[in-house]
Amino acid sequence: MAADASLFLKNLWYLAFHSSSLKPGKLIGKEMLSEKIVFGRDEHGKPFALRDNCPHRGVPLSGGWFKDNTIQCCYHGWQFDTKGTCKGIPALPTDNTIDISKIKVFQYPCEEVNGTIWVYIPEKKLPDLVPNEPPPNLLLARDKKFLQVETVTMPADIDQSVIGLIDPSHVTFVHQSWYWRSSKKLKIKEKKFEPTARGFKMVRHTPSSNSKGYSVLKGGTSTEITFEIPGIRTEHILVGEKHEVISITLLTPINENQTELTHIFYSSLPLTKWLWWPLKRLGKQFIGQDLGVFHKLSEGLKSKPTLMLLGEPDMQARWYYEIKRVYALSQQNNVPFQNPVKPQTLHWVT
Ligand code: FES
Ligand SMILES: [Fe+2]
Numbered sequence: 001m002a003a004d005a006s007l008f009l010k011n012l013w014y015l016a017f018h019s020s021s022l023k024p025g026k027l028i029g030k031e032m033l034s035e036k037i038v039f040g041r042d043e044h045g046k047p048f049a050l051r052d053n054c055p056h057r058g059v060p061l062s063g064g065w066f067k068d069n070t071i072q073c074c075y076h077g078w079q080f081d082t083k084g085t086c087k088g089i090p091a092l093p094t095d096n097t098i099d100i101s102k103i104k105v106f107q108y109p110c111e112e113v114n115g116t117i118w119v120y121i122p123e124k125k126l127p128d129l130v131p132n133e134p135p136p137n138l139l140l141a142r143d144k145k146f147l148q149v150e151t152v153t154m155p156a157d158i159d160q161s162v163i164g165l166i167d168p169s170h171v172t173f174v175h176q177s178w179y180w181r182s183s184k185k186l187k188i189k190e191k192k193f194e195p196t197a198r199g200f201k202m203v204r205h206t207p208s209s210n211s212k213g214y215s216v217l218k219g220g221t222s223t224e225i226t227f228e229i230p231g232i233r234t235e236h237i238l239v240g241e242k243h244e245v246i247s248i249t250l251l252t253p254i255n256e257n258q259t260e261l262t263h264i265f266y267s268s269l270p271l272t273k274w275l276w277w278p279l280k281r282l283g284k285q286f287i288g289q290d291l292g293v294f295h296k297l298s299e300g301l302k303s304k305p306t307l308m309l310l311g312e313p314d315m316q317a318r319w320y321y322e323i324k325r326v327y328a329l330s331q332q333n334n335v336p337f338q339n340p341v342k343p344q345t346l347h348w349v350t
Pocket of ligand 1: 054055056057058059073074075076077078
């Protein structure tokens with residue numbers, strides 16, 4: 001799909017970081033949806049996000065300093081509070097009559113949930129903007145936190161990254177390994193899908209017997225896999241009566257050519273404490289395999305070939321484009337989003 005204004009969906013929350021990446025006292029500049037944003041933590045540790053341009057001459061605020069809960073620009077030293085209001089201009093004589101509190105940097109809504117930091121990217125940059133909804137529900141109690149498995153930059157736009165994430169038929173070829181599955185044991189899969197608020201889910205089922213990754217989870221398991229725009233894939237695994245594993249992959253567009261992929265993980269199984277490093281390695285290896293094929297893909301896409309989405313294995317990709325189109329229209333026309341996806345059973349061989 002051509003990169004244009006409609007590539008990015010606005011008025012939605014996007015993952016900025018795993019909480020461990022944003023240290024108190026530091027400023028981090030980050031590009032998201034081709035917008036430059038500076039992140040930090042206020043004196044209470046709450047994250048904030050501002051447009052990463054000084055209103056004076058546009059220097060990135062992330063290139064300045066953060067001290068006493070104040071951001072100071074590195075060029076002429078203008079100071080701003082964590083809401084983006086100007087608090088000081090060192091070069092102005094003290095008897096000046098300019099009301100510097102009218103000088104503001106755009107503040108993005110920013111929230112920390114379960115050890116992850118989210119920012120709301122609005123279409124219109126209005127002052128004191130209040131998002132129409134909280135950050136996405138990550139299925140975890142307020143006091144619990146996700147561990148970070150891996151964050152990588154995919155050399156692809158958000159659309160290619162999403163369809164790579166929800167693509168069932170690459171698994172056989174990209175993720176082949178002895179402990180996972182082998183191409184010699186291909187099986188026909190039949191999965192039921194239903195629409196969700198802004199996406200679709202593969203309804204809860206017992207994982208397939210040729211996925212060895214699941215077989216370590218003894219005691220009866222079932223899994224539900226959900227995809228929601230802008231790029232959230234959630235796998236919720238119930239293990240026996242009382243344990244759960246939540247594995248979430250989040251996509252954040254950086255710009256037209258790059259998308260950040262972050263994999264976060266939670267498990268209530270006591271075993272996970274001991275298995276965390278091998279699990280993390282496995283996760284990184286998995287993502288590394290996707291990254292490898294994406295580097296080849298980005299080479300291939302340079303010559304702008306015509307692409308196709310074929311049959312039931314590519315149906316989820318079709319749904320993504322359709323949901324995206326309808327969501328963008330609903331935002332444009334200011335009407336509620338109506339999910340175009342209907343319940344359906346899909347088949348593919350992996
Ligand atoms: S550019 Fe920031 S203070 Fe001048
Ligand atoms: Fe993959």
